[in-house]
Each structure stands twice: as structure tokens, then as C-alpha cells.
Amino acid sequence: MTRIIQGFRAQGTAYLFLLPCLVILGALLSVPLYKVVEYSLYDNVIVERNPTFVGLQNYRDLLTDGAYWSASLNTILFTIGSVVGHIIVGTGLALLVNSDINRHAQTLFRSLLILPWIFTAVVVALNWQLLLNPFGVVNYALGQLGLIDEPLDWLGDPALAMWSLLVISTWRGYPFIMVSFLSGLQSIPQELYEAAEIDGAGFFAKFWHVTIPQLKPVIYGVALLDLIWTFQLFPLVWLTTGGGPGRATEVLSTMTFRFAFVDFEFSKAATAAVSILVISAAFTILYLRNETRKI
Amino acid sequence: MSEEDNVKLTCTLKAAVAAATLLAGTASAQTEIEWLQWFAAENTTGFYEALAEEFEATHPDIKVKLVTQPFGKVRESIVTDSAIGVGSDVLGLNMPWTAEFMKIGLLEPLDDYLARDTNSFATEDLVQAPIGKIEGHTWMVPLNAFPFVMHVNMQLVEQAGFDAPPSTWDELREQAIAIAALGEGTSGIGLPFSSQPPANGPILTFLPLLYTNGGRIMDGTTPNFDNPKVVETLHFLNDLNKAGAIAPGISSRTGGVDLEEFIAGRTGFLISPGVHAQAIEGRNADLDYVAAAVPNNGIEAYRVHGWELGLSSASRNKDEAWEFINFLLSKDVNARVAAASNALPGNLEALEIVGEGAGDVMQAQIGILAEHEPVEELRQAPNAVGSWSLMTEEMQSMLNGDQTPEETAANVQARWLDLIK
Numbered sequence: 037m038t039r040i041i042q043g044f045r046a047q048g049t050a051y052l053f054l055l056p057c058l059v060i061l062g063a064l065l066s067v068p069l070y071k072v073v074e075y076s077l078y079d080n081v082i083v084e085r086n087p088t089f090v091g092l093q094n095y096r097d098l099l100t101d102g103a104y105w106s107a108s109l110n111t112i113l114f115t116i117g118s119v120v121g122h123i124i125v126g127t128g129l130a131l132l133v134n135s136d137i138n139r140h141a142q143t144l145f146r147s148l149l150i151l152p153w154i155f156t157a158v159v160v161a162l163n164w165q166l167l168l169n170p171f172g173v174v175n176y177a178l179g180q181l182g183l184i185d186e187p188l189d190w191l192g193d194p195a196l197a198m199w200s201l202l203v204i205s206t207w208r209g210y211p212f213i214m215v216s217f218l219s220g221l222q223s224i225p226q227e228l229y230e231a232a233e234i235d236g237a238g239f240f241a242k243f244w245h246v247t248i249p250q251l252k253p254v255i256y257g258v259a260l261l262d263l264i265w266t267f268q269l270f271p272l273v274w275l276t277t278g279g280g281p282g283r284a285t286e287v288l289s290t291m292t293f294r295f296a297f298v299d300f301e302f303s304k305a306a307t308a309a310v311s312i313l314v315i316s317a318a319f320t321i322l323y324l325r326n327e328t329r330k331i
Numbered sequence: 332m333s334e335e336d337n338v339k340l341t342c343t344l345k346a347a348v349a350a351a352t353l354l355a356g357t358a359s360a361q362t363e364i365e366w367l368q369w370f371a372a373e374n375t376t377g378f379y380e381a382l383a384e385e386f387e388a389t390h391p392d393i394k395v396k397l398v399t400q401p402f403g404k405v406r407e408s409i410v411t412d413s414a415i416g417v418g419s420d421v422l423g424l425n426m427p428w429t430a431e432f433m434k435i436g437l438l439e440p441l442d443d444y445l446a447r448d449t450n451s452f453a454t455e456d457l458v459q460a461p462i463g464k465i466e467g468h469t470w471m472v473p474l475n476a477f478p479f480v481m482h483v484n485m486q487l488v489e490q491a492g493f494d495a496p497p498s499t500w501d502e503l504r505e506q507a508i509a510i511a512a513l514g515e516g517t518s519g520i521g522l523p524f525s526s527q528p529p530a531n532g533p534i535l536t537f538l539p540l541l542y543t544n545g546g547r548i549m550d551g552t553t554p555n556f557d558n559p560k561v562v563e564t565l566h567f568l569n570d571l572n573k574a575g576a577i578a579p580g581i582s583s584r585t586g587g588v589d590l591e592e593f594i595a596g597r598t599g600f601l602i603s604p605g606v607h608a609q610a611i612e613g614r615n616a617d618l619d620y621v622a623a624a625v626p627n628n629g630i631e632a633y634r635v636h637g638w639e640l641g642l643s644s645a646s647r648n649k650d651e652a653w654e655f656i657n658f659l660l661s662k663d664v665n666a667r668v669a670a671a672s673n674a675l676p677g678n679l680e681a682l683e684i685v686g687e688g689a690g691d692v693m694q695a696q697i698g699i700l701a702e703h704e705p706v707e708e709l710r711q712a713p714n715a716v717g718s719w720s721l722m723t724e725e726m727q728s729m730l731n732g733d734q735t736p737e738e739t740a741a742n743v744q745a746r747w748l749d750l751i752k
Contacts, residue, residue, distance in 0.1 A: 083434070191582075
């Protein structure tokens, strides 16, 4: 105790400077977090003037709801598909824009390829809706190439909608991976590649035995971060398909919004939000452990 | 400082204090009312702001604060604002929200206000659909009204070999199929059944057709979707689809795209509110276009829609708020509101002013209003917004060939009942 008091005396000023920040952060994070968990324990809130405490009933209802499991499966598919897509496209493009080409061309490509990340979800959703419309450019091009006989309803066919959404998500999210990997690639010592070349390694051998091992910490950290973001992604899905057709692209975040603002079932929404929170928290702990290890 | 200066200073200070007191007195006597609506978001010419100023000029004790949001945001704002006790006094409303808001206790019954002798309008002159009683009370009044009509591309109709818009279901089927057969990307009619919010395609297109078939989806305040008239109307849409008359991409087609495709001249018919005439004429003045009643299968009826006004039950300034509503419904003001939104007035006494010099499309709407039966069911539908999402999903499934119209009607009914359990 004495040591704590002495420590505070020595560093008290620093703690006082931190206090406003800690109070604001505490209020912004703790209060909403507490309220969401609290709401999930009542029959319904906001629209109910005197809500009744129901304990874990909302959790029991959610876990026995087929629509919840269907949305969970869609969330897993969407998250894994998107993250894999981001990594594959992001890595490929990072390698391309890191290659030794004309410096002006390199800058131009780097600038152009980062553009999808700059657009808001509304712009991305509207553009892709137009591109994938039955009368859109994609159907026209595929028709001209003889790959399809009649236009496909990419976002309206239950068999195609999730795949289309993954393409859009990949397009939107690859620049973050590309930029992160690009900075990772630039920090790999050139001597390692030279040594590999002396040993007779070709492009793929250098990629597997030099690039990937050197990028591993970046890949792990960035992939986890992308996983956390994509898992709770809402605007892109809601604005592109609204979770449809049917519920073919319904994910947990859109389901939560539907509970809250379509059905006014705020306690159900809070329960679904807590389930997202638990899984996101698990990913976040993994991410933080990885970051701590680096330090 | 001389004594004279002292006197001057004292007088000046006293005058300043007196003026400040007077101003403070005026300010404290002025009541501010909030008007939450989306109307000013759809008319950015400053019309509604000027209207508020005009009201304030004649009511110096009341100040009107406009709170403008996009339509898609207003419903959730009314609920969440009310929950945290910051709700507005006058609410812009949409009829399908009524049952939900009543259940939550957000709306003030308007019966006593409508019975006032000082009102600028007669209750019997108002468009009747919004003021019909639910649970013994009136909950909203109509600012304006839009009958649902069928917008017709006459060029495509004539190319397909017809000389007049269809007036019956049989004619609609025949003309829609013929227009789709013209090729080059033309379709008879579009169905905007995307799941994307607001996912309200069925209430835009299916309900107007159901009403001209004499059908309903409600039995009082209980969902009654699984009935022969609904199934017959679903069969009509399903047959049109099988015949290739409907534009492709039904399940991804939004209301916005449906309107744009019509404006671009790629669909023969568009069932939507008459107010869309403004967008159609404004964006493609060359389109050979008319508005007609939605083709019927025996019953001349139209789905009536509009912008409504209500009082928040939590308002502390209900009398002042009603005074403002009273102003908006007065004949001359309401006529101007109708003209600004290209709609019919909520106070039908203003109809003659709106009709003077109105174009063909507006005249067609006035004719429909005068001769056909108005229908509005969603006002008393529980979870109306959730219900039309279910309709959208089940109709997507039907038009995708995954289920029959009978199964569609039964599924909507079962899911709707489950939703309101």
C-alpha cells in the first residue's frame, strides 16, 4: 500500500493528466457496453416503458432460432471468404507494385489500386449494383464473350448472391492488406533474396522460403485485424443486398439491425449484439497477444 | 466623471436593463416547437423553412424548429428520440407506422383537437383514410395525399400495337407481354422486390393490384394474407413472370431502379405513387407518358398514400403544436403544400386551387380520387414494416420458382403471425 502511495506521489501528475482521457474513454466504452448487456436481459426495452427482467431467456430464444444459426453460418462464410480474398488479392498486388518498374508507373499504380478503400460503402454498393444489374456491364461483357446465354441476377439469385458479395467485399478490402504487405515487403532485407538466388531459387521458391516467412508476423496481425472488422461488417452488406434475396446473405450484423430497427425488438438486437461482441472479443484477445509478443 | 455624465450613464444603463428585460420577457414567452419530418429533405428549395417563418410571423409567441431527416431515418428517430425523452412536438408520419407507434404510446389522440371550433378546416374535408379511428381514436391528419397510379409509356404501348393504356388485368397482361416481345431490353412492367431496405416492393406494386381485385390483407387489425383474393393476385404476378413480361432481376430491383428504368423508357408500365410524375417529367421530358388508374379485375380502387402529421404524446406544447398543424391544413397553405410536393392536398377543400391549371397527370389523379375507392390497410397492420419484408422474401421465392402462390400466401401469413406473437 505504502509503495502504491509512494508511486502515486512520484507519478501523480502523469496520472492526473491521463484522468480526463480515462474518464472519457471509460464513459464511451463502458456505459454502452453495460447498457447493451443489460438490455439483453429484459423482455424488450426502449419501446416498452416498464420492461421485465427475463434473465437469459433472450439468449435461449436466440440459440434455438434457426435464422440465427443461418446468419451465423453466412457470417462465417462471408468473413472467411472475404479475408482469404483480401489476402490473396492484396498479396498479389503488393508483390506487383513492389516490383522494380518505372518509378512513375509504380506511384500511379499504387495510387490507383488504393482507391477502393477510399470510397464509402454507399458508393461501393451503388456502383456494384449497377455493374451487376441484369442490364449491367458485367452481364454484357460475359454475354459478348459467350460465357452466358442470358443475363444473370448476380445479387438477386440466392445461389449467386453470397459469391457476388464476396467479390465486392474483396474489391473493397484488398487495399488495406496490399498497403500493409507492401510496407512489410519493403522491410525484408535484400540480402536474403540475393542469398536465395545464389542458391538457385526461382520466383516461387523465393516467395515461399523468403517472402512468406518474413511477412508471417504482418500476415498474422493484419489477417486478425481484418477478421475482426469483417466479422462485424454491416454497411456494405445492408446497402448491397439488405441480407437478401430471402435471407441468403443475412449476416449477424444485419440480423441485429433488423431486430432493432425493422422489428423494434431492441432486447433481441442487444442479445445478438452481445453474441457478436463475444466472438469479436476473442479475436481481439488473439490480436493483442500477437502484438504483445512482437513487443 | 461629471455629475451630468453620471446621470447619462445611469439612464443609459437603466434603458439597457429595461430593453434586456423586455427582450428576455418576449423570449421567455415564446414557445419553441419542433417539427420532425422528411418533407424538407425532398424539397430543398426552402419551401418548408419559409412556411415556418410565415407561421411565426402570424404567431409571434411560437417558434418552429424544423428537424429534417431523410425518410428512411425518421421512423427510427421518432422511436429512439422518444425513448431518451427528446422527442419532437409535431411528427411527420407515414400511415404504415401507425399501429407500431400506437403500441409504444408515442402518439397523442387527436379527437379533441379535431373537435375544436377554431380549426381552419372541417374534418369532413380531410382525406379520410388517415383519420379513420383505430381503438376509438384518430391519430394523424393528412398533410397531402398520393393515389397509387400506373404510369404508362405510350410510345411502347403504341409500338406494341395498342392505342390506349390497359384498364383491366387482362389488358395489362396482353400489353405487358407484347411490350416485352419488342426486344431490345424492353419489359412490360418492373417489380422492385429487392431485400434492400426499405424492401417495400410488394406494398408498392402487389397491394394496388390486390385492391383492384377487391382483396385485402387485413381482417380488422389481424393479418389475413392467406385468402383467395391474395392468392389470385399472386397468380397474376406469377403468370406475368412466366410469360416473360416482367423485367429481369426482380429480387435485386429496388424502387429507385424501377423508377429509373421507366424514366429511361425501358419498361412499359410502372405502378407507383402519382407523385413520381415530377421525377418522370423532370428527367425525361421527351417520354411519351400518361398516368392512368391501376388496371382492375372488377373493382375500381386505389391504394392511398400520403404524408401525415401527428402530435407526440410526450410533447409539452401540444396546443402550440396543434396550432401549427391547423395552419398547415388551412385551405390556402395546404394548396401550396400540395403544389410543392406535386401531390393532392390533405384538405380537399384546397383541391380546386390545386386543380386550376394542373397538367394531365395531376388531372388524372384528381379523377381517380373523385371516382375510385380509396384503400389503406397498413395503418392498422401490426409490425407493418416487418410484414412487408416478409412479403418481399416470400414473393421473391415464388417468382424464383421455388414455391406456389398458395404456399407464398400461407408462408407470409404464418411468418407475420409469428412476428407479432
